[in-house]
Amino acid sequence: MSEPLTARVVGPAPHITSKESCGGIMLWVVGALAPAAIWAAISMGAPAVLTLAVCIGATLGTEAAWNAIARRSQTIFDGSALVTGLLLAMSMPPRTPWWISLVAGFIAIALGKMIFGGLGWNIFNPALVGRAFVSLSWAGVIAAAENYGWFRVLSLPAVGEYDAISGATRLALAAADRAASGAYGFDLAAQYQPLLFHNLEGSLGEVSAGLLILGGLVLIVRGIIDWRIPVGYIGTMGLLSWAFGSDPIFNVLAGGVMLGAFFMATDYVTSPMSRNGRLVFGIGCGLFNAVGRFFGPMPESTTFAILFMNGLAPLLDRFTRPRTFGWVKSDE
Amino acid sequence: MGRAVFRGGVHPPEHKDATAGLPVEWAPLPERLVVPLSQHLGAPCKATVAAGDRVERGQVVGDIEAMVSSPVHSPVSGTVAEIGTTLTAAGSVVGCVVIDRDEEQDLDSYVAVPDGDDRRARVRAAGIVGMGGATFPSVVKLTPPKGMEITTVILNGCECEPFLTCDHRLMLEQPERVVAGAGYIRDMVGAKRVVIAVESNKPDAAAALKAVATEGIEVTVLPTRYPQGAEKQLIYALVKKEVPHGKLPAAVGVIVHNVATAAAIADALELGKPLTERVVTVTGSVARPGNYRVLLGTLVSELIEAAGGLTGDVERVISGGPMTGMALGSLDVPVTKGMSGIVALPKGMAAAAVSDDQPCMRCGRCPESCPMGLEPYAIANYAHRAMWDAAAKRDALDCIECGICSYVCPTNRPLAQLIKVAKAAAMAKGVKA
Ligand code: SF4
Ligand code: SF4
Numbered sequence: 001m002s003e004p005l006t007a008r009v010v011g012p013a014p015h016i017t018s019k020e021s022c023g024g025i026m027l028w029v030v031g032a033l034a035p036a037a038i039w040a041a042i043s044m045g046a047p048a049v050l051t052l053a054v055c056i057g058a059t060l061g062t063e064a065a066w067n068a069i070a071r072r073s074q075t076i077f078d079g080s081a082l083v084t085g086l087l088l089a090m091s092m093p094p095r096t097p098w099w100i101s102l103v104a105g106f107i108a109i110a111l112g113k114m115i116f117g118g119l120g121w122n123i124f125n126p127a128l129v130g131r132a133f134v135s136l137s138w139a140g141v142i143a144a145a146e147n148y149g150w151f152r153v154l155s156l157p158a159v160g161e162y163d164a165i166s167g168a169t170r171l172a173l174a175a176a177d178r179a180a181s182g183a184y185g186f187d188l189a190a191q192y193q194p195l196l197f198h199n200l201e202g203s204l205g206e207v208s209a210g211l212l213i214l215g216g217l218v219l220i221v222r223g224i225i226d227w228r229i230p231v232g233y234i235g236t237m238g239l240l241s242w243a244f245g246s247d248p249i250f251n252v253l254a255g256g257v258m259l260g261a262f263f264m265a266t267d268y269v270t271s272p273m274s275r276n277g278r279l280v281f282g283i284g285c286g287l288f289n290a291v292g293r294f295f296g297p298m299p300e301s302t303t304f305a306i307l308f309m310n311g312l313a314p315l316l317d318r319f320t321r322p323r324t325f326g327w328v329k330s331d332e
Numbered sequence: 333m334g335r336a337v338f339r340g341g342v343h344p345p346e347h348k349d350a351t352a353g354l355p356v357e358w359a360p361l362p363e364r365l366v367v368p369l370s371q372h373l374g375a376p377c378k379a380t381v382a383a384g385d386r387v388e389r390g391q392v393v394g395d396i397e398a399m400v401s402s403p404v405h406s407p408v409s410g411t412v413a414e415i416g417t418t419l420t421a422a423g424s425v426v427g428c429v430v431i432d433r434d435e436e437q438d439l440d441s442y443v444a445v446p447d448g449d450d451r452r453a454r455v456r457a458a459g460i461v462g463m464g465g466a467t468f469p470s471v472v473k474l475t476p477p478k479g480m481e482i483t484t485v486i487l488n489g490c491e492c493e494p495f496l497t498c499d500h501r502l503m504l505e506q507p508e509r510v511v512a513g514a515g516y517i518r519d520m521v522g523a524k525r526v527v528i529a530v531e532s533n534k535p536d537a538a539a540a541l542k543a544v545a546t547e548g549i550e551v552t553v554l555p556t557r558y559p560q561g562a563e564k565q566l567i568y569a570l571v572k573k574e575v576p577h578g579k580l581p582a583a584v585g586v587i588v589h590n591v592a593t594a595a596a597i598a599d600a601l602e603l604g605k606p607l608t609e610r611v612v613t614v615t616g617s618v619a620r621p622g623n624y625r626v627l628l629g630t631l632v633s634e635l636i637e638a639a640g641g642l643t644g645d646v647e648r649v650i651s652g653g654p655m656t657g658m659a660l661g662s663l664d665v666p667v668t669k670g671m672s673g674i675v676a677l678p679k680g681m682a683a684a685a686v687s688d689d690q691p692c693m694r695c696g697r698c699p700e701s702c703p704m705g706l707e708p709y710a711i712a713n714y715a716h717r718a719m720w721d722a723a724a725k726r727d728a729l730d731c732i733e734c735g736i737c738s739y740v741c742p743t744n745r746p747l748a749q750l751i752k753v754a755k756a757a758a759m760a761k762g763v764k765a
Contacts (some may be wrong), residue, residue, distance in 0.1 A: 010648070013657060015682055016681060021743075093681075120691035271694075276699070321707065322706075324704060325704045
């Protein structure tokens, strides 16, 4: 009568799990970033491909080596280091010297994640830690890479005039104009189209804000990221840009805002877990990004805005703790 | 019906199609029945018969005088083979009465419970307990503490666990019994309002109930969302009141009974019928899934045989639903009053054995989905480090063990399991939350 029980698992409830897995989620993020990354590689060519390869190779290699040396179980297949490498590359200008990319990838994983104990334990977004480290160490080199002047080699009708002015990014130009006269030397609204679809200044992630938005929307609809972070972020950024007398749409499309809002700030590990916390977190990112852009030393302040809010995330979780069901005044 | 009526929750694949359309049929009667003396929450019964005794169907074979207890009856006419012990689905060992049945069985006749005016006494004598799985003796719930007014009776026909369809079939095939039971319960506790709650995935059951519902008995269709059938969530959905921490539903003037319990109460009061059989959904990887009417004391192995046996690569066999049920270590355990289903989960569908070496990736799914508003990741972390006081401070004791946190976790952290341990440890230490 009795059935053999050898192959049977006896474990506590629940006995089924959702199909969601860490690797699956990471693959969705990679997939959502892929169109923008591929389009950047096509548009910017070999330097962009090299930056992608070095960043991803460095993050995966560092994690594999760390695990091997520390005798931890190998985690490079959980997809998280891949996402970090991809995000890091997207935040880099394509002409970044390869050794800077390598250092950034190493720092991102080693100091951004593994030193804290690996996935889940770090406070700051690893990709941004790597990016911040190299920006601070080789600011000049990276700025030069950013201002490489793609528009001198490629002419686009929408920015044809601007082409002749300088090799500096429009973001830097706009900031310089603001500082000089308070008025802009070029039409910000005319920049929407290139920023959305085909912009060759700045980093890989600035090639197409449109493809990043598309990827971000996919992640929201798929339930992987919470809309509260990008909406809070982009909304605040736009609102403050307008309040500071600039063009809100130009300011949310230019620079790293879209990459930051949809892909960096939404990193699970380094953002709050509660819904309200996430909304506040997004608003905070937008606030510091805008303040940095309009009043800071550098127009590109996305990295530091998000890193700063990463530091506040645990606090936000604390202040937005849910109320336990049933803890009400009894109406006896 | 998409409107959520409680916080959090999930909607796992239902897997009810295999059995939802199948009428209840009698499982073959076993030659020998193993009737546990403890099929309820509370004091276990003492055998009232001895080896060699003849017993009739419906005759009491075990009882005990205690506040929270419930007698057990012989489901067949036959001879007591022995008074022994048996393993149960929960993994404990309890006393049992082993009965060899007579060849001829008349299932329509039984020893009726003593007649009388005291309805509560008859419900107790019939051995009725919560049939949704809680197995709390019904008579206790029907006797509200002094000074507590019960205004609303809720009959739970949500059956929100995946796979299970026994309540669905009962409501569809015998709605009048459910409605009759609802009426008796209302009269016994003096409530004004009776609501029978059905999830939106069982419109036919809701319609059947509405068709026979008598004056003052409401049938409410709720969205299909796990754990809609959990007591606190169900009460909130229907009366918009939160059962206060550490209190019983009676604190908000409500009692909740399962629909099958209500039907059994109607049988006891109208026909004097003791609880000797129940409907069990046998499904998953079995050859002939179905809703079987099973004599209590039938072995699960025999029941699975009746359903054509296990098929394929079965990894876990669950008593109850897959979210809260128990994985059986042995199939030679008897069917009891609270066993709603036997679900054979194949490899791939069953959760892997739990391990605690996966990190929390802070995705936020568990706090978002916890119907009690807890932060499972945090409680589990404390439990992992044996910090019971800290776990209790984060309201571990409010966990209803619905299993959702473990279900949603992408890194498969054994959250519900750790929290269960934290609860037990905190209670053992007498920690005040
Ligand atoms: S098992 Fe407990 S902690 Fe986990 S989701 Fe359910 S109520 Fe919340
Ligand atoms: S569901 Fe798992 S990974 Fe997500 S927050 Fe909870 S414990 Fe962490």
